[in-house]
Amino acid sequence: MIDYSEAIPNNVDLASDKTLQRALEKWQPAFLNWWNDAGPTDSARLEVYLRTATSVDKDGWANFSYVRMPEYRWGIFLVPRDENRAIHFGDHLGEPAWQEVPGELRSTLRRIIVTQGDTEPASVEQQRLLGMTAPSLYDLRNLFQVNVEEGRHLWAMVYLLHRYFGRDGREEAEALLARRAGAPDNPRILTAFNEETRHWLAFFMFAFFTDRDGKFQLASLAESSFDPLARTCRFMLTEEAHHLFVGESGVARIVQRTCEVMRDHRLADPAKVRALGAIDLETIQKFLNFHYAVTLDLYGSETSSNAANYYTAGLKGRFEETKLKDDHKLSDDMYPVQEVEGDRIVTRMVPALTALNTRLRDDYIREIQAGLDRWNRIPAQFGVPFRFMLPHVGFQRRIGRFATHHVSPAGEVITESAWNSRKYEWIPSSEDNAFIESLMGRVIEPGKFAGWIAPPVRGIKGKPIDFEYVRFN
Numbered sequence: 001m002i003d004y005s006e007a008i009p010n011n012v013d014l015a016s017d018k019t020l021q022r023a024l025e026k027w028q029p030a031f032l033n034w035w036n037d038a039g040p041t042d043s044a045r046l047e048v049y050l051r052t053a054t055s056v057d058k059d060g061w062a063n064f065s066y067v068r069m070p071e072y073r074w075g076i077f078l079v080p081r082d083e084n085r086a087i088h089f090g091d092h093l094g095e096p097a098w099q100e101v102p103g104e105l106r107s108t109l110r111r112i113i114v115t116q117g118d119t120e121p122a123s124v125e126q127q128r129l130l131g132m133t134a135p136s137l138y139d140l141r142n143l144f145q146v147n148v149e150e151g152r153h154l155w156a157m158v159y160l161l162h163r164y165f166g167r168d169g170r171e172e173a174e175a176l177l178a179r180r181a182g183a184p185d186n187p188r189i190l191t192a193f194n195e196e197t198r199h200w201l202a203f204f205m206f207a208f209f210t211d212r213d214g215k216f217q218l219a220s221l222a223e224s225s226f227d228p229l230a231r232t233c234r235f236m237l238t239e240e241a242h243h244l245f246v247g248e249s250g251v252a253r254i255v256q257r258t259c260e261v262m263r264d265h266r267l268a269d270p271a272k273v274r275a276l277g278a279i280d281l282e283t284i285q286k287f288l289n290f291h292y293a294v295t296l297d298l299y300g301s302e303t304s305s306n307a308a309n310y311y312t313a314g315l316k317g318r319f320e321e322t323k324l325k326d327d328h329k330l331s332d333d334m335y336p337v338q339e340v341e342g343d344r345i346v347t348r349m350v351p352a353l354t355a356l357n358t359r360l361r362d363d364y365i366r367e368i369q370a371g372l373d374r375w376n377r378i379p380a381q382f383g384v385p386f387r388f389m390l391p392h393v394g395f396q397r398r399i400g401r402f403a404t405h406h407v408s409p410a411g412e413v414i415t416e417s418a419w420n421s422r423k424y425e426w427i428p429s430s431e432d433n434a435f436i437e438s439l440m441g442r443v444i445e446p447g448k449f450a451g452w453i454a455p456p457v458r459g460i461k462g463k464p465i466d467f468e469y470v471r472f473n
């Protein structure tokens, strides 16, 4: 069980390490200052029907009750230790998992943890204004649930920094509260986490595409030979599933509403769909393209010696490493990677060790495609011929082999002038964003939903859809 009698709820026996406890108790008010400054605007007095982890057991990690968010029980929860856990990939295959950080890997591991940790508060900052335009109480509650859990993920990474990295770790933990998404002077580390989340379509796309990148990064860190990191990431993954649900179902409900409008008024022209206050499917596709491309950049370069080193050193495994049937060293394996050659895109075989970023990205794309397939059932049900498609992996990339090229969604290498003349057919223009923003208005009457989004199929935790998920008193 998690000890809630302590200032910082935890299942790591914090009380037995007074130095660590004092350090984290010093960090805690700084975290709350950050939350009040950069977290959801005007939300401190709201009572939100939130889940809180009270145990890391299968049934106990999701307890639902009304909570004021500044009083949320953020804490430090790791899945229990398996005393027999052994390293299951790389050069140290078969050796016992590490309970302390090996000296030679210290700075690399710290960098990995800081980079992951930085994304958690960043997304809260990106989303801080969205509560003001929530399409329903149900959606407002889901936004806040995601936000408090990203806050807890920050706690998870900060615990590792404080516990295992001494003074450097404490400094990094402070810096995690000092950077701000989109700030010109002190931005977040990764580009996708400095983009604005201007409206709820962007939020749902972010939760579908970018939180799912989070899932895959956490899954590869959950394989780590550094056992405390693996155990931390395993628990974070249980929370991440809800974030993915919020994104996927949010987009599905927008598509649903659009298809209803198209059916009821017998129309297909996007401009007429917009005139009726729904978001045309063509515009949704543009946001899909944009968020997909920005998220693919989070996987880094297609080939990477860093990724190879992380793997052989045992720091970062493949997705579901334990389930894969091979030698878990990859010394002789090859893997296909795409790149531009002249005016076309070709596939080359490269050493699998260097292509681990591409492999993780390919695993990610498979899940994303399955999500699109589910979205596409909605227009199919309505007899609407439109289908969502993933653009080519080279589309609109800023990192890796495609960064110096222009690639159309269909995968043609095109000139810069062709790109410039066509790009707003493919990615949202400022007019598209302005149109979506024009639809945003706060709906806070229980059971009511904004006109551009359908209600969900069911409520949260068996509650009805018109339940008062957020109390404003």
Ligand SMILES: [Fe+2]
Binding pocket: 120, 149, 150, 153, 214
């Ligand atoms: Fe997270």
Ligand SMILES: [Fe+2]
Binding pocket: 150, 211, 214, 240, 243
């Ligand atoms: Fe998340």
